[in-house]
Each structure stands twice: as structure tokens, then as C-alpha cells.
Amino acid sequence: MPGQPELSHEIVEARFHAALWAPQTPDFVASGDNRDRRFAVYRNNVQHGLSKALAARFPVVERVVGSEFFAAMARVFVAQFPPTDPVLLNWGAAFVPFLAAFEPVRGLPYLPDVARLEWLRGRAYHARDAAPADLSALLGPDAGDLRLRLAPSVHLFESAWPAVSIWQINQPGTAPRALPRQGEQALVARRPDFEVVVEPLDPAQAHVLRHLIAGDPLGVAAADTDPTPILSCLVQHHLISQIEG
Amino acid sequence: MTPSQDFRLPARAGLGFKPEHFQHAMSAVDPVGFFEVHAENYMGEGGAPHAMLDRLHERHALSVHGVGLSIGGSGPLDKEHLARLRRVIDRFRPESFSEHLAWSSHGAAWLNDLLPLPYTTQTLTTICAHIDETQHTLGRRMLLENPATYITFADSTWAETDFLREIVRRTGCGLLLDVNNVFVSASNHHTDPRNYLADFPLDHVGEIHLAGHEVEDLPDGRLLIDSHSRPVADPVWDLFAEVIARTGPVPTLIEWDNDVPDFDTLLAEARAAETLLKEVRDARAA
Numbered sequence: 001m002p003g004q005p006e007l008s009h010e011i012v013e014a015r016f017h018a019a020l021w022a023p024q025t026p027d028f029v030a031s032g033d034n035r036d037r038r039f040a041v042y043r044n045n046v047q048h049g050l051s052k053a054l055a056a057r058f059p060v061v062e063r064v065v066g067s068e069f070f071a072a073m074a075r076v077f078v079a080q081f082p083p084t085d086p087v088l089l090n091w092g093a094a095f096v097p098f099l100a101a102f103e104p105v106r107g108l109p110y111l112p113d114v115a116r117l118e119w120l121r122g123r124a125y126h127a128r129d130a131a132p133a134d135l136s137a138l139l140g141p142d143a144g145d146l147r148l149r150l151a152p153s154v155h156l157f158e159s160a161w162p163a164v165s166i167w168q169i170n171q172p173g174t175a176p177r178a179l180p181r182q183g184e185q186a187l188v189a190r191r192p193d194f195e196v197v198v199e200p201l202d203p204a205q206a207h208v209l210r211h212l213i214a215g216d217p218l219g220v221a222a223a224d225t226d227p228t229p230i231l232s233c234l235v236q237h238h239l240i241s242q243i244e245g
Numbered sequence: 246m247t248p249s250q251d252f253r254l255p256a257r258a259g260l261g262f263k264p265e266h267f268q269h270a271m272s273a274v275d276p277v278g279f280f281e282v283h284a285e286n287y288m289g290e291g292g293a294p295h296a297m298l299d300r301l302h303e304r305h306a307l308s309v310h311g312v313g314l315s316i317g318g319s320g321p322l323d324k325e326h327l328a329r330l331r332r333v334i335d336r337f338r339p340e341s342f343s344e345h346l347a348w349s350s351h352g353a354a355w356l357n358d359l360l361p362l363p364y365t366t367q368t369l370t371t372i373c374a375h376i377d378e379t380q381h382t383l384g385r386r387m388l389l390e391n392p393a394t395y396i397t398f399a400d401s402t403w404a405e406t407d408f409l410r411e412i413v414r415r416t417g418c419g420l421l422l423d424v425n426n427v428f429v430s431a432s433n434h435h436t437d438p439r440n441y442l443a444d445f446p447l448d449h450v451g452e453i454h455l456a457g458h459e460v461e462d463l464p465d466g467r468l469l470i471d472s473h474s475r476p477v478a479d480p481v482w483d484l485f486a487e488v489i490a491r492t493g494p495v496p497t498l499i500e501w502d503n504d505v506p507d508f509d510t511l512l513a514e515a516r517a518a519e520t521l522l523k524e525v526r527d528a529r530a531a
Contacts, residue, residue, distance in 0.1 A: 007363075007400055008319075008367065009319035009362070009363070009365070009367055009368050009371060010319045010320075012319075012362070012363055012398070012400070013318065013319050013348065013351050013362075014351065016351075016360065017351040017352070017354070017356070020356070028363070028398055028399055028400060029396045029397075029398070029399070030396065030397040030398060030399045031399075032397075032434075033463075033465035033466045034463050034465045034466060034468055035396075037461075037463055037465075037468060038395040038396045038433070038468065039395070039396055041395045041468070041470060042358060042360060042361075042395065042396075045357075045358040046356050046357060046358045049357045049358060050357050053357065082354040082355065082356065083354070083355040083357065084353050084354065084355060085313075085323065085325065085326060085350075085355055086285050086312070086313020086314070086315075086323075086326055086349065086350070086355050086357075087285055087288045087289075087313070087326075087329065088285065088357065089285075089286070089288070089289050090288075090289075125289075125292055125293065126289030126290055126291070126292050126294070127289075127290055127291060127292060128290040128291045129290075129291035129292065129295070129296075152290070152291075153292075190292060194292060194293035194296065
């Protein structure tokens with residue numbers, strides 16, 4: 001445009017970015033028909049695209065609150081906590097504390113824990129690969145001194161709410177059932193055949209798993225508990241990747 | 246474009262790879278010439294995505310298409326993201342790598358869309374530096390894709406085709422010609438897509454994209470949205486046929502990323518492209 005200085009690239013970008021979250025079409029957009037609607041395509045692509053990505057990551061949270069409510073909530077979340085890099089599969093950890101502080105879902109105090117369980121499933125799905133270990137050492141006489149290195153996909157999930165049951169009954173095709181009154185724990189991990197499993201644990205087995213994840217020897221981890229149930233669960237899913245004497 | 250080590254896709258139809266179609270992709274007999282994936286979906290640490298892509302690539306040529314590098318951004322490229330791209334390229338050794346003439350991050354935020362930029366001498370310099378850095382880091386040449394746009398900038402001083410030609414001249418990159426994007430942009434900006442294609446540096450096209458778009462009829466006129474949610478539209482097929490009559494057969498991807506249909510429907514679109522490619526191949530052989 002003769003007589004008018006070109007806006008710098010940086011300024012165009014900053015104003016474009018700001019306008020994605022504001023109602024006005026920026027003035028550098030050339031005039032023409034449907035000017036506002038044209039810019040709104042970008043606004044919609046960004047907001048709707050990220051909101052859809054969030055729903056794909058937290059399908060049970062979406063099911064619990066309903067898709068309309070979720071979309072509105074996602075819009076608030078996306079504006080405050082957009083992805084900080086292009087790897088969307090790593091985005092969404094901030095949704096858990098966001099839900100804990102988001103006033104409109106205060107009546108669903110278990111919701112952040114359900115979201116955390118979904119987040120851990122995603123972590124497990126994309127975790128580093130590790131081949132299962134030879135387990136013969138476990139049968140030896142000095143098993144108490146052994147340290148188990150677990151697959152990188154193994155997580156211990158703990159909640160003061162029945163969040164595991166809530167997650168389970170919200171899986172497609174699952175019949176409703178009465179919820180327990182107490183908190184719940186589960187092992188979340190990915191099997192070598194890539195299936196992500198959520199195995200409910202009682203508090204004693206969760207306690208052993210916490211020690212094993214921390215790298216404590218089997219004898220310390222199982223000081224006051226028979227570790228057989230959690231060990232057979234880890235063996236059954238091929239989640240022990242190394243045994244160190 | 247002359248084949249080279251950096252661009253080795255066969256001049257056939259290809260499909261965007263969807264994990265839900267993995268079994269079909271593995272068991273169908275010669276379904277397509279190649280599959281294309283978005284680089285960013287393979288930047289996890291391991292698991293099913295990596296294993297599937299390894300197996301897919303044992304059987305089929307692979308194109309890795311980046312959607313996150315923000316080559317058209319004003320700021321420096323994200324070094325960590327470039328390093329991630331390098332890991333994906335080193336691990337999967339695809340037959341082609343491509344990215345977009347667009348930006349998608351600003352400040353600390355990544356915006357998950359391919360946003361437009363003004364075509365000026367300043368933006369040209371920045372983008373060429375970004376492409377130089379990308380090609381240097383990846384150790385290979387890339388293809389750059391023309392965008393679908395909804396707005397133009399009052400400040401633009403270059404035509405998009407001139408801008409792309411100059412980028413190719415300065416950086417040695419190749420071009421990914423998205424024919425649906427050409428049609429969508431031309432319709433939205435009331436220009437003639439054939440004029441755009443007449444001006445486009447077709448000698449440097451290493452791949453073509455075809456996709457479906459949505460049409461919005463608004464009180465002020467029609468707006469086309471590049472939605473990748475439908476079959477390729479007839480006028481886009483016509484333009485594609487005209488382009489390959491000039492270039493000869495080019496690797497041609499059918500993009501369908503939203504409301505993804507079953508594998509057979511995708512395959513039918515790919516076959517339609519394959520038929521047109523074969524006509525051109527036969528005509529040239531005659």
C-alpha cells in the first residue's frame with residue numbers, strides 16, 4: 001500500500017494471535033466480502049481443533065460432563081493453557097489441576113482424578129519400549145534382595161475417590177453399577193502387545209508397587225505384605241524389564 | 246521434478262495413514278504407492294505408533310509431513326522441535342519430508358492450525374533462513390506446501406506463486422502442490438485457479454495433495470473451507486488432470502483427516518487418482 005509503512009512480521013503475528021481470542025477482526029486483513037467470517041475460520045480452527053484434541057485425550061471426563069459442557073470448558077482451558085509445542089500427544093497434563101480449580105465442576109470432586117487416570121493411560125500408551133526380563137531369578141532363594149526395574153509405561157494411580165470404578169463404568173458398553181465408598185488404586189501400564197491395562201489394586205498391593213517403582217529391593221517393598229498378587233500381575237502383563245541382584 | 250535421494254516416492258497415488266486402517270494397509274495387495282503420516286504423531290517415546298509405522302514402512306513407501314514447525318513464523322525455529330523431527334526422520338528414513346508455508350506458534354503457544362502470513366521481502370528472508378536451517382538439520386531437502394487461505398493481507402507485496410518460486414531459487418527446496426488449496430484459495434479470493442497454476446513453478450513439484458473441502462454459502466458470497474472431510478471435488482479433479490498433463494506423473498496424496506471413512510472409500514479415491522496418473526503415463530509412453 002503506497003504511503004503506508006509495512007507492518008513488521010512480528011506485529012502482524014502478535015495481532016493475529018491476540019485476535020484469535022478476541023471478537024474483532026484485525027485491521028491488517030484486506031477488505032472484501034465476509035471479512036469477519038473469513039478471520040473467524042482461523043479462530044474456529046484453533047479453538048475447535050484444540051478442544052477436539054482435548055476431548056480425544058479425556059473421553060471419560062467428556063462423557064461425565066456431557067460434550068456441550070466439555071466443549072465450553074475446553075475453550076476456557078485452551079485459552080489459558082494452550083500447547084507449548086507441536087507434540088499434541090504430550091499436551092494436557094495441566095487439565096488435571098485446571099479441573100480441580102474450575103468452579104463449575106466443583107460439584108464433581110472426583111473429576112480431576114478421573115482426568116489423571118486418563119492422562120496416565122495416554123502416558124503409558126506412548127511410553128518408551130522395554131523388553132520383558134528373564135524372570136528365573138525371582139524363583140531363587142535370595143529374591144528378597146532383588147530390585148525389579150519395571151517397564152517405563154508402569155504407573156501407580158491412587159485416588160481418594162472411587163475414580164477407577166467411575167472410569168470403568170463410563171467405558172462404552174459397560175453397565176452401571178454401585179460405586180464403592182472408599183478411594184481406589186490401580187496399576188496403569190502398557191503390555192508388550194500395546195494394550196494399555198488398568199488393574200485395580202488393594203491398598204496393600206498399591207503400597208508394594210509404590211516401593212517397587214521407587215527401586216526398593218523386593219524384601220523392603222514387601223516387608224509387611226505378601227507381594228504375590230502384584231508380582232503375578234506384573235508378570236502376567238510382562239511389565240518387569242530388568243532384575244538386578 | 247528430477248528424482249533424487251531426498252524425494253523417492255513413487256509417482257503413484259498415496260493415502261494418509263490412519264492407525265485404525267493398519268490391518269487393511271498391511272493385508273491389501275498393492276493398495277497404494279505410498280502412505281503419508283504427520284511427523285508430530287510419531288514424537289512419543291515408543292509404543293504402538295512407532296511399531297505400526299515400522300511395519301507399514303517395511304511394505305510401503307513413506308512420506309513424513311510436518312504440521313508443527315512454523316516455518317512461516319517471524320521468530321526463530323523451535324530447536325527442540327527440529328531435533329524431534331530429526332529423530333523421526335533418522336528413525337523412519339521416509340522417502341520424502343514436507344512442511345508448510347504457514348505459521349503455527351507464537352510466543353510460548355502452539356496454535357494447532359496453519360496460519361497465513363503476508364508475502365513481503367521481510368517474510369521471504371525469514372522463511373528462506375528457516376528452510377535453510379531445516380534442510381541443514383535434517384540433512385536433506387524438503388518440499389514446501391502452498392496454503393489454503395481465507396484472508397489476504399493488505400501488506401502483501403508478492404504474489405504467492407512468485408514468493409514460492411523465489412523460495413525455491415534461494416533454498417533449493419522442492420514444492421508440494423496442494424491442488425485443493427489452490428482451488429479453495431482462488432475461490433475465496435475471487436481469482437482464477439488456472440492463472441495461479443499457469444504461474445506455479447511446476448518443474449519443482451515433488452508431490453501433489455488432493456482433498457475435499459466444505460462450501461459455506463454466506464449472504465456476501467461463498468466461502469470454501471479446506472476441511473479434509475469429504476471426497477475430492479470435481480473441479481479439483483479437473484485441475485489435477487491439467488497439472489499432471491503438464492508435469493507428468495507425480496506422487497499424489499489423497500488427504501482425508503476428518504470424518505474419516507472406511508478404508509475402501511479411501512482406496513476408491515486413490516484409485517481415481519491412479520487412473521488419471523496412468524492416463525498421463527500411457528500418453529507419454531505412446
